[in-house]
Amino acid sequence: MLRTLRTVPTLLRVGFASAVAYRAEFLVWLLSTNMPLVMLALWSAVARDAPVGRFGQRDFVAYYLATLVVRLLTGAWVIWELNMEIRQGLLAFRLLRPVHPLLTYACENIAAVPLRIVVSLPVTIGLLIWAGDGRITHDPLLLALFPLMVLGGWLITFLAMSVVGSLAFYIESAGSLFEIWMGLFGVFSGYLVPLELFPHWVGALARALPFRYMLAFPVETLIGLQGRDRALLELGIQWGFVLVLFALARSVWRVGLRRFSAYGG
């Protein structure tokens, strides 16, 4: 265990170096996260004359800029890597190392976070300026817990990707399966449309699914759409999902690995 932990700083350094090396790719990936801005433009047009529900134009600015920040910070790409490495047998190289492959993936993904923070800083500043100071929560406890919520959101993203990615041990089209996951995410996480604006039952359903805790929960807490009690309760649910997905990812991985035979290796 201790030996495994000692490898983490090195893995992070390697990951960071490769994130810096592929700056151009990183930039392109960044530009492709433009959906919140498009939706912001759209809803601004809708709310130009009168507010929608309790969302005025400035509330939409706050909501979608916060969405962009959380999305930039919680992104992961392990599903594509897993899918490719399982199919092409490249996973064999990872298995040779004395560290759990999921840990090495996690380190590679986390190592890009400093760069992501650098990029999301201007968005955050924009959020503070345009949305006005009244729209960020004043609750010091919630502000202090915000990094924990983002971490929880990242873990759910990463672990869910690991679970679906590990299905590539069994089926050919794990990628298509993940597309469905992304579709559900778009609606039930509040990524496209704030969950409040849906009919009531969609919001209620979203509270029972993991998607809300990947995005809408930290966003709504940050811009003060929900109070302290509700936020603390949801923080508990979020980490509950993290634990369940962690257990699931480990067991799917362990069972799936038995079917893995590195072709040609």
Place this chain on the structure above:
Amino acid sequence: MLRYPRYLRLLGVQFRASAAMAMQYRIEFLVEGALALFWIAWALIPLMVVFGRRPSLAGWTFDEALVVMGWFTLMRGVLEGAVNPSLQSVVDHIRKGTLDFILLKPADAQFLVSTARFEPWRIIDVAGSLAIFGVAFHRMGRVPQPGHVLAALALLVCATMVMYSLWILVVSAAFYVVKIDNLSFLFSSIFDAARWPSSVFRGAWRLVFTVVIPLAIMTTYPALALLGRLDLLTAAETLLGALAFAVLARLVWIRAIGRYTSASS
């Protein structure tokens, strides 16, 4: 002039090869087909939420916006069925240096690479878009006039040409930077905004969506033509713009292919 029948025949051969390939994966057809239907239905959700709040948006009613959505579905079918797959394969060729084999063939290289692969299953998107048109016009209680349908078909050709030219420009970039997988992802993510009528967007987005990446030409103008609201001047401009784009793409392709160094050199 004599060579054109030959290219038509070549196109037929390439298409038959793709069809034969696709026939081998019948289960995939079911999966992809189900996914396509899922996405078509899913894409309507934000539209319904927005128009559930307002009777019209930037001069568009729900039914008219539905026509834009129909064009979006159709063009996405064109993008993912005819444009994306072959250009994905040319990127592979460039990276591995196997483009040599194509350049050696006695036919135009741009023609060969851009007809290399089709995904016949995307016909489902076309069917889906026709269904959407049907619903939209049924709700409006009228039938599009033959003249308007013809104009819309002409604009469909323009839209396809612009989309194809943009793709050639993207692929030309592959001769300069090696990893381009993300660029296709970026293109799809920007194209996603084409599901909304272009007049919804203002300021910087409008500039991006009409000049830099002419999304308006791809979905909004054909929709306007089908609704009979497109004036002749805009139609002529669209035609000229599409031609200019195609010429530009051809010139850039010729320059870019000069930069190609095969694998060994």
